[in-house]
Amino acid sequence: MLPCRTASRQLYNVGSAALPLRYPRCAIRFPRAHSRFFASQNSIPAFSYVQPQAGPDTIFALSTAPGKAGVAVIRISGKNAEEVSTGTPIAVLKMTHMKKLPAPRQAVLKKIYHPSSKELLDKGIVLWFPGPQSYTGEDTAEFHIHGGNAVTRSVLDALGSITQYRIADRGEFSRRAFDNDKLDLTELEGLADLLNAETEMQRKLALRQAEGSLRQQYDGWREQLIKCMALTEAVIDFGEDENIEDGVLNDVLVIVERLRESIKAHLNDNRIGEILRDGIHITISGPPNAGKSSFLNTLARREAAIVSDIPGTTRDVVEVSLNLGGYPVVLSDTAGLRESSDLIEMEGVKRAMAKISTSDMHICLLPLPEIESFERLHGHKILNESITPDTILIINKSDASNTISSKETIERLTKTLGVRHTWLISCKTGEGIDQALESLIDFATSSSALITQARHRFNLSACLAALDMVADYATSDIVLAAEELRQAASAIGRITGKVDVEQVLDMLFSEFCIGK
Ligand SMILES: Nc1nc2c(ncn2[C@@H]2O[C@H](COP(=O)(O)OP(=O)(O)OP(=O)(O)O)[C@@H](O)[C@H]2O)c(=O)[nH]1
Numbered sequence: 088m089l090p091c092r093t094a095s096r097q098l099y100n101v102g103s104a105a106l107p108l109r110y111p112r113c114a115i116r117f118p119r120a121h122s123r124f125f126a127s128q129n130s131i132p133a134f135s136y137v138q139p140q141a142g143p144d145t146i147f148a149l150s151t152a153p154g155k156a157g158v159a160v161i162r163i164s165g166k167n168a169e170e171v172s173t174g175t176p177i178a179v180l181k182m183t184h185m186k187k188l189p190a191p192r193q194a195v196l197k198k199i200y201h202p203s204s205k206e207l208l209d210k211g212i213v214l215w216f217p218g219p220q221s222y223t224g225e226d227t228a229e230f231h232i233h234g235g236n237a238v239t240r241s242v243l244d245a246l247g248s249i250t251q252y253r254i255a256d257r258g259e260f261s262r263r264a265f266d267n268d269k270l271d272l273t274e275l276e277g278l279a280d281l282l283n284a285e286t287e288m289q290r291k292l293a294l295r296q297a298e299g300s301l302r303q304q305y306d307g308w309r310e311q312l313i314k315c316m317a318l319t320e321a322v323i324d325f326g327e328d329e330n331i332e333d334g335v336l337n338d339v340l341v342i343v344e345r346l347r348e349s350i351k352a353h354l355n356d357n358r359i360g361e362i363l364r365d366g367i368h369i370t371i372s373g374p375p376n377a378g379k380s381s382f383l384n385t386l387a388r389r390e391a392a393i394v395s396d397i398p399g400t401t402r403d404v405v406e407v408s409l410n411l412g413g414y415p416v417v418l419s420d421t422a423g424l425r426e427s428s429d430l431i432e433m434e435g436v437k438r439a440m441a442k443i444s445t446s447d448m449h450i451c452l453l454p455l456p457e458i459e460s461f462e463r464l465h466g467h468k469i470l471n472e473s474i475t476p477d478t479i480l481i482i483n484k485s486d487a488s489n490t491i492s493s494k495e496t497i498e499r500l501t502k503t504l505g506v507r508h509t510w511l512i513s514c515k516t517g518e519g520i521d522q523a524l525e526s527l528i529d530f531a532t533s534s535s536a537l538i539t540q541a542r543h544r545f546n547l548s549a550c551l552a553a554l555d556m557v558a559d560y561a562t563s564d565i566v567l568a569a570e571e572l573r574q575a576a577s578a579i580g581r582i583t584g585k586v587d588v589e590q591v592l593d594m595l596f597s598e599f600c601i602g603k
């Protein structure tokens with residue numbers, strides 16, 4: 088099987104001209120569907136197969152933040168060297184005066200010298216990670232040195248003096264890890280998010296993704312699709328052959344149906360992953376004087392918005408960025424919703440409505456003392472327009488009215504407005520605030536793998552659309568069904584960065600023993 092694989096890799100690089108290479112090597116009859124397969128490889132997006140970087144260069148960079156620090160880590164990565172006299176081993180040996188490389192992954196304390204002038208630069212820890220058991224998959228070394236500016240510069244200069252050593256480009260270590268199949272695109276995105284995470288929840292989400300939570304899920308789906316592709320191709324080419332079992336197509340449809348359900352459920356997640364990554368946008372709206380600005384200030388724990396008993400105090404949108412229980416939140420206070428002849432106030436109302444429509448979560452705040460009149464008037468026009476079943480109704484000023492006698496009114500209003508959640512609070516006494524906060528946070532809790540990027544959602548939707556077509560074509564035109572399966576697999580492959588025809592062939596060979 089190995090020569091086959093090698094030939095196939097060459098195919099990727101040189102295109103269809105190299106096709107005949109694999110036939111004599113594999114000594115198999117090559118069916119017509121496979122030529123269709125190869126022909127379609129031209130449509131694979133550029134990043135689906137990443138050409139390894141040309142040249143034998145070894146890269147190095149300061150991996151810790153620049154500036155004064157206790158320790159600075161300099162990382163070096165180069166192609167796996169056959170001999171210790173090339174690539175990464177050179178720096179390790181020449182700069183520490185060691186006769187042989189240290190044991191892999193074991194810290195050794197060494198003096199560090201300039202490789203040509205032999206000048207002593209620092210004393211630090213040296214770590215050696217022979218490829219492929221390293222972050223990049225290449226031979227890698229780390230120097231943990233003193234974190235002073237002059238020390239780090241001297242060691243970086245010394246590394247730069249070694250032939251074919253160069254400073255790494257931005258993200259080049261990770262790029263090499265991707266090229267060497269150590270990480271897929273979702274893990275790389277998770278890693279980037281982890282470095283940018285500002286709240287506890289963002290950290291957890293990014294770490295889960297960097298650890299491969301999405302990769303496992305998507306790779307599993309892709310594997311299933313590849314199996315379906317192999318089965319369908321076999322039916323196309325050997326349909327009449329007695330080796331093909333009955334009901335193969337049915338098996339494909341069962342798998343496709345299962346995948347459709349799983350992908351649909353994954354897509355139907357209220358965008359929680361993206362929201363957590365980018366921050367939850369919550370808008371507070373309601374009639375004038377309901378206590379919207381007071382609620383914003385209570386959550387922000389500062390006087391971010393002006394509070395007064397004059398209705399119509401807030402005229403514009405006031406935004407505050409918060410960390411609510413580890414979740415990044417952008418909270419917007421808005422102008423009170425009411426009809427007015429004041430042009431400025433109406434502009435504020437317009438802005439409030441626009442904010443509500445673009446936010447991830449909408450809170451409608453009503454004052455308890457006026458709740459009866461709201462019910463009698465059936466709210467009012469603008470207020471009603473802003474409320475959807477996803478709106479969270481918060482009744483404020485519980486201290487200013489009898490909550491027991493209002494209980495029934497609140498229940499009726501909740502029903503009339505058709506909202507699912509209603510909470511009772513008092514910004515004045517703090518009653519119900521903690522529960523409201525907790526419920527707000529509950530909205531964003533989930534332990535499953537979450538979609539974190541619009542790119543994933545786009546490709547998953549494309550995959551789902553292609554799977555819908557598979558079900559449609561399966562009985563009428565199996566060749567088109569096979570093409571839709573290929574589209575579905577490439578859509579998933581575009582998320583992880585893998586689109587590889589080789590796996591389909593492997594699966595086909597193993598399941599049907601072609602050429603036996
Ligand atoms: N008793 C009581 N008064 C409150 C409570 N919350 C806010 N208030 C008072 O209600 C009045 C209006 O509060 P704001 O927070 O300015 O109300 P708003 O909804 O932002 O009003 P506009 O900006 O005019 O739309 C102020 O006098 C607050 O002190 C509460 O829980 N209980």
Ligand SMILES: [Mg+2]
Nearest residue numbers: 379380400401
């Ligand atoms: Mg206000």
